[in-house]
Amino acid sequence: MIHVCSLARLYETVETTGARHVVTLLKDTDRVERPSSVVAANHLILSMDDISVPMDGYTLPCDDHVSALIEFVRGWDRAKPLVVHCYAGISRSTAGAYVSACALNPRRDELTIARELRRASATATPNSRFVALADRMLCREGRMVAAIDAIGRGAMAYEANPFRLELE
Numbered sequence: 001m002i003h004v005c006s007l008a009r010l011y012e013t014v015e016t017t018g019a020r021h022v023v024t025l026l027k028d029t030d031r032v033e034r035p036s037s038v039v040a041a042n043h044l045i046l047s048m049d050d051i052s053v054p055m056d057g058y059t060l061p062c063d064d065h066v067s068a069l070i071e072f073v074r075g076w077d078r079a080k081p082l083v084v085h086c087y088a089g090i091s092r093s094t095a096g097a098y099v100s101a102c103a104l105n106p107r108r109d110e111l112t113i114a115r116e117l118r119r120a121s122a123t124a125t126p127n128s129r130f131v132a133l134a135d136r137m138l139c140r141e142g143r144m145v146a147a148i149d150a151i152g153r154g155a156m157a158y159e160a161n162p163f164r165l166e167l168e
Contacts, residue, residue: 001081004097004121005162006089011035013083013162020080023069023100025092027059044072050091052129061092066099066133073100078167089160095126097165099134102144104167110140113165114147120163123154 005013007026014022014035021042024032027049034043046065049058076082084100086092094117101113117124126148135144154160 001167002097002100002165003081003083003162004089004093004124004160004165005083005085006093006159007032007085007087008159009089009162010083010085013085014038017081017083017164019083021072021076021082023072023082023084023093023096025065025084025086025096044068048092050086050127052127061095061127061130061133063133063137066130066137069096069099070103070134070137073103081164088158089162090123090154090157091125091127092130094121094124094154094160095128095130095134098126098131098144098148099138101165101167102134102138102140106138110143110147111150114144114151117165118151118154120165121154121160123157123160124151125154 003013003017022038024045029045029047048061051058054060084093084096098117131148132145
């Protein structure tokens with residue numbers, strides 16, 4: 001199971017879920033201290049801004065970010081939950097969770113996963129660039145992008161409530 005949260009709820013979420021793997025999707029990664037229950041090898045840190053088009057002075061999600069996430073989640077043993085977080089728990093982290101669910105379930109329908117994401121979080125608005133890069137890498141032929149488009153933007157919020165996304 002994948003849990004998604006904001007930076008502010010990271011430590012609480014790791015503690016309450018018993019997670020032993022964490023994915024951090026933030027620009028300022030020095031703001032994150034790894035939870036003490038998570039060993040360094042089980043903490044993937046990806047530094048990027050929450051943007052979908054190039055902007056001067058900002059780090060656009062790229063192939064390296066997406067491939068690192070896919071490799072990391074495929075190496076996760078699933079014995080304990082995985083926590084994916086970003087600053088607000090709305091865009092980068094929900095994209096990361098969606099991509100992870102698609103990568104771990106290659107035969108599962110993309111729209112089904114996207115609808116489960118929406119049911120779990122009214123605020124989820126996955127970063128469109130991150131999803132598009134993963135769609136290409138996972139050979140989903142545009143279905144991941146179309147599925148996220150189909151669920152639409154999430155409700156406006158400063159910070160999302162933590163939620164979980166089932167893998168099966």
